[in-house]
Structures are given as C-alpha cells and as structure tokens.
Amino acid sequence: MAPQAQHVSDPPSAAVADDDRTATKPVRRRRPPSAVTGAVYPVTFLALLTVAWFVVTATELVQPYIIPSPGDTWSTFTDHGAYLWEHTLVTTGETVAGFVIAAVVGILVAVLMVYSPALEKTFYPLILFAQVVPKIAIAPLFVVWLGFGTSPKILVAVLMAFFPVVISGISGLRSVDPELLELTSTMGASRLKTFWKVRFPAALPELLSGLKVAATLAVTGAVVGEFVGANSGLGYVILQANGNIDTPMLFAALIIMSALGVLLFALIQLAEMLLIPWHASRRNRV
Amino acid sequence: MFAKTGEGAGSGAEPAAHRPGGPMVEIRGVDVAFRTGDRTVQALSSIELTVERGEFLSIAGPSGCGKSTLLRVVAGLTSPTAGEVALRGSPVLGPRRDVGFVFQRAALLDWRTARGNILFQAEMRGLPKAWARKRADELMELTGLTGFEKAMPFELSGGMQQRVSLCRALLHEPDVLLMDEPFGALDALTRENMNIELRRIWERTGMTVVLVTHSVAEAVYLASRTVVMGPRPGRVIEEFPVELPGHRDYERTLKNAEFQRITSRVRELLGSTAPAD
Ligand SMILES: Nc1ncnc2c1ncn2[C@@H]1O[C@H](COP(=O)(O)OP(=O)(O)O)[C@@H](O)[C@H]1O
Ligand SMILES: [Mg+2]
Numbered sequence: 009m010a011p012q013a014q015h016v017s018d019p020p021s022a023a024v025a026d027d028d029r030t031a032t033k034p035v036r037r038r039r040p041p042s043a044v045t046g047a048v049y050p051v052t053f054l055a056l057l058t059v060a061w062f063v064v065t066a067t068e069l070v071q072p073y074i075i076p077s078p079g080d081t082w083s084t085f086t087d088h089g090a091y092l093w094e095h096t097l098v099t100t101g102e103t104v105a106g107f108v109i110a111a112v113v114g115i116l117v118a119v120l121m122v123y124s125p126a127l128e129k130t131f132y133p134l135i136l137f138a139q140v141v142p143k144i145a146i147a148p149l150f151v152v153w154l155g156f157g158t159s160p161k162i163l164v165a166v167l168m169a170f171f172p173v174v175i176s177g178i179s180g181l182r183s184v185d186p187e188l189l190e191l192t193s194t195m196g197a198s199r200l201k202t203f204w205k206v207r208f209p210a211a212l213p214e215l216l217s218g219l220k221v222a223a224t225l226a227v228t229g230a231v232v233g234e235f236v237g238a239n240s241g242l243g244y245v246i247l248q249a250n251g252n253i254d255t256p257m258l259f260a261a262l263i264i265m266s267a268l269g270v271l272l273f274a275l276i277q278l279a280e281m282l283l284i285p286w287h288a289s290r291r292n293r294v
Numbered sequence: 295m296f297a298k299t300g301e302g303a304g305s306g307a308e309p310a311a312h313r314p315g316g317p318m319v320e321i322r323g324v325d326v327a328f329r330t331g332d333r334t335v336q337a338l339s340s341i342e343l344t345v346e347r348g349e350f351l352s353i354a355g356p357s358g359c360g361k362s363t364l365l366r367v368v369a370g371l372t373s374p375t376a377g378e379v380a381l382r383g384s385p386v387l388g389p390r391r392d393v394g395f396v397f398q399r400a401a402l403l404d405w406r407t408a409r410g411n412i413l414f415q416a417e418m419r420g421l422p423k424a425w426a427r428k429r430a431d432e433l434m435e436l437t438g439l440t441g442f443e444k445a446m447p448f449e450l451s452g453g454m455q456q457r458v459s460l461c462r463a464l465l466h467e468p469d470v471l472l473m474d475e476p477f478g479a480l481d482a483l484t485r486e487n488m489n490i491e492l493r494r495i496w497e498r499t500g501m502t503v504v505l506v507t508h509s510v511a512e513a514v515y516l517a518s519r520t521v522v523m524g525p526r527p528g529r530v531i532e533e534f535p536v537e538l539p540g541h542r543d544y545e546r547t548l549k550n551a552e553f554q555r556i557t558s559r560v561r562e563l564l565g566s567t568a569p570a571d
Binding site for chain 1: 366369370371389390391393395397399401403404405414415417418419446448
C-alpha cells in the first residue's frame with residue numbers, strides 16, 4: 009500500500025492510509041530465545057551450588073556418609089557406570105511408557121468429557137478419586153495384581169501423570185472462543201473437521217503445559233512403583249544404596265532421576281516451540 | 295458460483311435465488327424468549343422485517359434490546375420461539391451456510407496468518423483451493439490488507455484484524471453479510487476509516503448487509519435503511535429510509551441536512567427508550 013495523503017473523497021485508499029499508523033508492520037516471526045543465552049542463569053546457579061558442595065564436603069563440615077563429596081559421587085558414576093546405565097534404562101522405559109499412555113488416554117478422556125456432559129459426570133468422580141488416592145499406598149496393590157514386572161510401575165506412572173493431562177486438556181478444549189465455534193457452524197463443516205482445525209490447535213498451549221507437569225510426575229510414579237517391589241530400576245538402586253549406607257550411590261541415582269525429569273520436560277518444551285510458536289507465553293519469553 | 299452450493303440444512307427452495315430483486319431476508323412475527331432458571335426474558339417480540347436484495351440495513355438500539363439475537367436468528371444460530379425467517383425464500387431451520395458473519399471481536403485463529411484465517415472459510419467448506427486463493431487475494435486488496443498476508447493476528451492492530459474477519463466473512467460470496475457491532479472495539483479514528491471503507495465496498499459490490507451498531511452516525515452513514523429497536527421486550531420501534539446520495543463522501547454526508555435530521559431523530563428515539571449506555 010502506497011502511503012497516501014488522506015483524501016476522504018478518494019474512497020479506494022483513503023481509509024487504509026490512516027489505519028496503517030496503528031498497524032504493526034508484518035514482521036518476521038520472532039526467533040525462539042537462543043538456547044545459549046537462556047542457559048546462562050541456571051548453569052551459573054548449578055556451578056555455584058557445586059562449588060558450595062565442594063566446600064562443605066572438603067572442610068568436613070558434614071560427615072561424608074551424610075553428604076558425599078562430589079569426587080566420590082563422580083567415582084560412583086565411573087566405577088558403576090554399567091550398573092547405573094542398566095537401571096536407568098529400566099526406569100526410563102517405565103517413565104516413558106507411563107507418560108505416553110497417560111497422555112494418549114488423558115487426551116481421549118478430555119475430548120470425550122468436553123463433548124459429552126453425561127460422560128463428564130460419569131468420569132469426573134473417578135478421575136478425582138484416582139488423583140487423591142495416595143499413589144504410594146495403592147502401589148502395593150498393583151504389585152499384587154500385576155506381579156513384580158514393569159507393568160505395576162508403569163501403572164503408577166500413568167496414575168500420576170494422567171490427572172494434569174485430563175485437566176489441562178479439558179480446560180484447553182474449552183478455551184475456544186464460542187463465537188468462533190458458532191462461525192464454524194455456519195460453514196457447514198463436520199464436527200471432526202472443526203475439532204482438528206479449531207478446537208485441538210486452540211487447546212495445545214494448555215495441553216502442553218499439562219504434559220510438562222505430567223512428564224515430571226511420570227518419573228516420580230515409576231520410582232514409587234519400584235520402591236514397592238522391584239529388582240531393577242533407579243528406585244531399586246536407591247533402596248539398595250540406602251541399605252548399604254552408600255550415599256554416593258544414592259546421590260548418583262538422585263542426579264540421574266532429576267536429569268531424566270528435566271530431559272523429558274525439555275523435550276516437551278521443544279515440542280511447544282515447534283507446535284505453538286504463535287502462543288503468547290512463548291512469544292514474550294526472552 | 296461456489297457459494298450458491300452452500301445451502302443450510304433443510305433449505306431446498308432454490309427458485310427464490312433466481313428471482314432478482316426479491317427480498318433477501320424475511321422475518322415474520324419472530325419471538326425469542328430465553329429461559330434462565332425460572333425467569334423468562336423476552337429478547338424479541340413480534341419482529342416484522344424484510345431486507346431487500348442489495349440493501350444495506352442498519353439496526354441501532356440500546357444494549358440488551360435483542361439486536362444480536364435478531365442477527366443470530368437470521369443466521370440460524372438461535373431458533374425463534376415463534377414466527378418464521380426465510381433467506382432467499384428458503385426457511386431458516388438451522389445454521390445457514392449462505393451467510394457471512396462478523397462479530398465485535400475478530401475471533402481469528404491465533405495460529406494462522408491473515409491469509410490463512412481468510413482461507414479457513416474455504417477449507418471448512420471444501421471450496422476449490424485455487425479459486426479460494428484467488429478470491430482471498432482479491433478481498434485482501436479490496437480491504438487494504440495487501441502486504442499483510444503473512445502477518446500473524448497478534449502482529450495486527452484491531453482494525454486490521456477486523457479487516458481479516460471481514461474478508462473471511464466475504465470469501466464464500468455469501469448472500470447476506472451479517473455484522474454484529476463489528477467496529478465497537480475500535481478507536482474512533484479507526485472506526486471512521488472502517489466505516490468509509492465498508493461503505494465503499496458496499497457501493498462497489500452491492501451485497502446485502504445487515505449491520506448492528508451502537509453508533510447512530512455509523513448506522514445512518516452506512517445504511518440505505520435504519521431500524522431503531524427498543525428493549526423489554528426487544529422490538530422494532532421505527533424505520534428510517536436513508537435518502538442520501540448513493541456515493542457518500544464522509545465529511546460531506548456528516549454535514550448533510552437530511553443526515554443530521556435522521557441522526558437526531560434516531561438519537562431522540564434511543565434517548566426515550568432507555569438510558570444511554
Ligand atoms: N443465550 C441466552 N440466554 C439467556 N438470555 C439471553 C441469551 N442471549 C441473550 N439473552 C438476553 O436477551 C436479551 C437480548 O440480548 P442481545 O440480543 O444480546 O441484545 P443486544 O445485542 O441488543 O445487546 C438480553 O436481555 C440478554 O440478556
Ligand atoms: Mg449484542
């Protein structure tokens with residue numbers, strides 16, 4: 009549009025010229041914040057924490073069996089690498105399986121509940137019950153039902169991760185502008201098409217926040233399941249190390265578990281960046 | 295030609311479409327009552343209104359007098375408790391595909407570009423892609439959106455967003471364009487510009503428009519006929535044919551004696567029906 013003087017007697021472009029002052033120029037989509045600059049603060053903080061850890065253990069402010077030195081913990085990683093790796097794989101498998109099942113079932117249930125008030129009334133108390141029942145208390149029951157294999161651990165992970173997926177899914181699917189839905193009803197499109205082109209994309213921001221929470225809870229669920237009855241996995245490693253008062257091993261297992269949670273969280277964050285670059289929560293982040 | 299295939303459910307009376315100049319919208323004895331708890335709100339009472347083909351009808355009235363409800367009844371989004379509505383001679387029995395709707399909020403899809411939002415209309419209707427793209431480009435040029443095709447909604451001002459919404463409503467060549475306070479959220483200057491532009495588009499295309507507004511000046515400047523509604527129950531109080539030149543220069547129209555006579559009469563009526571909001 010050529011910038012033009014405002015002549016009201018020149019209808020084709022008169023109106024345009026003025027309004028442009030208030031319009032943002034079409035800018036390129038903003039790049040996601042650089043991973044390097046974004047990582048400065050947490051990395052610095054972690055480094056300081058490690059230094060404090062060094063100081064505390066080197067000065068023997070606390071006994072090594074209470075807080076092992078960073079060196080001892082590091083040696084555990086190098087000396088027992090294969091052992092830790094094996095059990096990490098087990099827990100990772102359970103966590104990922106639990107998370108994926110919770111995500112798929114959770115989204116399905118959310119969709120059903122949003123589309124059918126009858127199903128919503130039916131499911132809601134059940135879901136609430138599944139959420140409030142202490143997972144650590146119900147885990148032994150799963151062992152009785154499903155044995156000592158990986159399935160009871162996956163089930164606890166599912167149970168932990170399910171709730172945030174359903175809740176965020178429902179609220180995301182409900183966040184669609186009702187006028188937009190009315191508009192689509194004048195377009196004669198099928199409900200399925202409306203779902204894929206309007207409701208689901210509109211639900212993504214909230215759904216992805218729910219999935220982030222779910223991912224971290226899935227790790228906890230898997231480890232809780234392992235506490236109750238397992239001969240493998242990081243929960244098992246922790247119980248063993250605890251019995252032997254092997255705090256370096258305990259620390260090593262804790263570090264791996266946290267790393268696992270952070271990794272899953274980061275993966276969903278990445279998905280967020282790719283799937284919803286238009287969303288305000290990402291746009292305004294620096 | 296594509297829009298003509300887009301008929302609402304249960305509207306089969308095609309012949310009316312071939313009757314040039316016949317009424318586009320016929321509203322006969324329409325009542326709408328909403329039941330909330332044990333109270334009943336009479337939103338509309340015995341509405342009789344005909345919109346001719348190619349007419350620009352504006353509806354002015356205080357808040358809550360049923361203006362939105364009336365538009366929704368025409369589009370088939372709300373069913374009347376009594377009475378009948380017909381579009382192009384075929385009765386409105388459910389959401390109609392042969393209308394274009396513009397709301398006060400642009401209601402755009404945040405994740406699509408301006409052009410993508412306009413083409414959304416075509417995708418939902420399954421219209422031929424090449425045709426839709428060409429039409430979208432034409433409409434964007436008509437509304438001054440050229441250059442903003444790839445802009446995301448959050449990058450656009452309120453006025454630009456509403457232009458996108460207007461293009462989306464026009465993409466499928468609807469028989470009637472329904473606008474519910476489309477410029478109500480815009481600042482005064484942008485609103486004025488949008489009025490000038492909408493009038494220009496109407497002068498060029500000769501489409502049928504029903505526009506609901508709070509602004510008396512907007513109602514009279516834009517329309518070929520203005521309807522004033524009153525509240526409790528929502529009803530038509532009076533109609534004014536707006537006998538002003540077909541091509542309306544904004545500044546000159548505002549100074550026109552006939553324009554001023556109508557607007558002051560409308561203001562009087564609105565003042566006497568309800569407190570101004
Ligand atoms: N879905 C609804 N349920 C109950 N009452 C409604 C509904 N829609 C509108 N109303 C009522 O009907 C009346 C007319 O509303 P509306 O058509 O939105 O008025 P306007 O657009 O003129 O402001 C108002 O009193 C409003 O509260
Ligand atoms: Mg309204």
